[in-house]
Every structure is written in structure tokens, then in C-alpha cells.
Amino acid sequence: MQTPLISIIVPVYNAESSLERCLSSLIKQSYSNIEIIVVNDGSTDHSSQICLSFASLDARIKVYSQENGGRSAARNKGLSVAEGVFVGFVDSDDWVDDDMFEALYNAHNQSGAEIMQCAYYYHRGDFVKEVSQMHEQLLSKEQALELLFEDKVMKNFLWNNLFVKELFNGISFPIGRNFEDVFVMYQLFAKANSVFCLSQAKYHYCMSSTSIVHSAFSVKDKFDYLDAINSQYQFAQAHGLWERSSVLLTRKYLSILDECIRHKTDQSYINLLSIYLHKNVSSKSLFKYAKWLSVRRFLFLHTRPLYLFLTR
Numbered sequence: 001m002q003t004p005l006i007s008i009i010v011p012v013y014n015a016e017s018s019l020e021r022c023l024s025s026l027i028k029q030s031y032s033n034i035e036i037i038v039v040n041d042g043s044t045d046h047s048s049q050i051c052l053s054f055a056s057l058d059a060r061i062k063v064y065s066q067e068n069g070g071r072s073a074a075r076n077k078g079l080s081v082a083e084g085v086f087v088g089f090v091d092s093d094d095w096v097d098d099d100m101f102e103a104l105y106n107a108h109n110q111s112g113a114e115i116m117q118c119a120y121y122y123h124r125g126d127f128v129k130e131v132s133q134m135h136e137q138l139l140s141k142e143q144a145l146e147l148l149f150e151d152k153v154m155k156n157f158l159w160n161n162l163f164v165k166e167l168f169n170g171i172s173f174p175i176g177r178n179f180e181d182v183f184v185m186y187q188l189f190a191k192a193n194s195v196f197c198l199s200q201a202k203y204h205y206c207m208s209s210t211s212i213v214h215s216a217f218s219v220k221d222k223f224d225y226l227d228a229i230n231s232q233y234q235f236a237q238a239h240g241l242w243e244r245s246s247v248l249l250t251r252k253y254l255s256i257l258d259e260c261i262r263h264k265t266d267q268s269y270i271n272l273l274s275i276y277l278h279k280n281v282s283s284k285s286l287f288k289y290a291k292w293l294s295v296r297r298f299l300f301l302h303t304r305p306l307y308l309f310l311t312r
Contacts, residue, residue, distance in 0.1 A: 138195075
């Protein structure tokens with residue numbers, strides 16, 4: 001009996017140095033019934049030629065080209081043409097083990113879950129670390145969401161998952177926003193009945209010098225991230241989840257606040273963070289779980305000049 005089709009979406013933008021390694025790892029997959037949807041998002045280097053060269057060698061590779069619209073636009077394009085029962089995402093900087101999609105599909109057969117997730121390898125230059133904090137287990141929707149919101153054991157990464165494609169019905173990636181994974185992942189988890197976690201690492205994530213995490217301070221990047229976690233918070237509150245939300249939110253708000261102060265960001269952003277700290281954080285819960293954060297929040301909200309002086 002033929003196995004169901006898996007669509008693998010690869011957004012590409014000026015990735016000539018890593019693209020061959022990425023695509024080579026995909027055409028070697030032990031799970032052979034795949035379509036590899038490569039979306040060339042307005043590359044100005046030799047990425048287009050590399051994509052077309054691979055497509056001429058393997059009919060499973062389908063290349064689409066569009067004007068540069070960002071990774072969200074490229075992923076949305078991929079979803080719009082994907083024909084698989086399942087869908088996965090691989091960034092063009094990265095690569096996967098030969099049996100990654102077979103292992104994730106087998107996890108679906110074993111568990112009946114609609115989202116299957118594996119551990120991953122973190123690469124930065126010559127440094128390599130296996131990131132595997134989960135035991136193999138089946139999680140309910142509520143358990144998975146709680147772990148996702150805490151963003152410790154389970155991260156808001158799209159690329160180490162295999163999804164039942166129907167979960168994306170009505171969901172798209174936000175155009176023009178960074179941290180699009182954070183905007184989308186909790187919505188997918190909320191539609192799934194369960195999530196299966198594999199302890200084995202199968203995905204190779206490469207931290208590049210151009211990554212958002214290591215780029216220069218950008219107010220837009222920081223507030224894109226805050227918008228994403230605020231949307232998670234609003235969803236969690238509406239569904240009675242994430243009891244310790246005040247701890248993570250306060251930590252993130254204050255971290256970005258301190259950066260804004262040091263970079264002498266426009267006062268309007270600092271005022272917005274004040275609103276977030278007042279509106280989205282429970283004083284009682286924060287004091288219960290993180291007293292020092294509670295003190296810092298109090299200092300900023302009630303003695304702002306002192307807080308600004310100490311931070312500068």
C-alpha cells in the first residue's frame with residue numbers, strides 16, 4: 001500500500017552557500033513519497049540556478065519563484081500549492097537526517113497524533129550540540145500548549161515538526177513580521193488533539209551570522225516578538241491555560257525594556273511596554289513565582305525615573 005504524500009516546504013532567499021546541502025538531504029529521505037516545494041523568494045545570488053538544477057535531477061522537486069516578500073510569504077506560497085496529507089518545513093540554511101520524515105511519519109502511525117516533533121542539533125560554526133529535552137511521549141493538546149507557552153522544553157520552532165496539513169486550514173503566516181513561528185505554532189497546537197515527541201535528534205539547525213537572534217538591535221524585531229507572545233497570552237487567558245504566564249511575560253518585557261532604554265528608543269515604545277506590564281501581568285502570580293521580577297516591575301511602574309537611571 002502506498003504511503004501518503006508528505007509536502008516539504010523550503011523557503012529560499014540568497015542561500016547559495018547552504019542550499020545544495022539542504023536539498024541533498026531532502027532527496028535522500030528514506031521516506032520517498034514526498035514533494036519538495038522550493039519557493040525562491042526573490043534571490044539575487046545563484047540560488048535560483050541551484051534550485052532548477054536539482055529540479056532537473058529529481059521530479060519530486062517543484063520550484064516556484066516570486067518577488068521578495070519574506071519568509072512568511074514564501075511559506076504561504078508553499079502551503080497554497082502543497083498537495084500532501086502531511087506538511088513539513090525546512091529552512092534553506094539547515095539540513096535533515098536521511099530518516100527524519102520516515103521517523104516522524106512512523107510516530108504518527110504509532111500514536112495517531114496530528115503533530116509529530118523530533119529533537120534537533122544546534123550548529124554554530126564548528127560548535128554542535130544535540131538539543132533533546134523531551135522523553136518520547138504523547139502529549140494532549142493542553143499539555144503541549146502549556147509546554148509551548150513556557151518556551152523551555154518545547155520551543156516555538158516550526159522546522160522540527162511534521163503536521164497533518166489540514167491543521168493549516170484557516171491559518172497563514174503573518175506577512176512582514178519576524179518570529180512568524182511564534183504567531184502560528186500555538187494556533188496549530190490548539191487545533192490538534194495531541195502532539196507526539198521523539199527524543200531522537202533528526203534536524204540540523206544552523207545559527208548563521210544573519211540570524212535575527214544575532215542581528216543588530218531592531219525595535220521592529222523586538223515588538224514583532226512581543227506581539228507574538230501577547231497573542232499567545234490572549235489565547236491562553238481565553239482558555240484557562242498558562243498559569244505562570246506573568247513570569248515569562250515580565251521577563252521578556254523587562255529584557256526588551258532595558259534594551260530600549262540603553263538604545264535610547266523613542267519614548268512611545270517604553271510607554272507601550274508600561275501598558276503591557278500593567279495589563280498583561282498579574283501582580284499576585286508574579287510575586288508568588290518570581291519575587292525579584294515583581295520588585296523590578298514595581299520599580300518601573302511606580303518609580304520610573306529611578307528605574308531608568310539604574311538601567312542606563
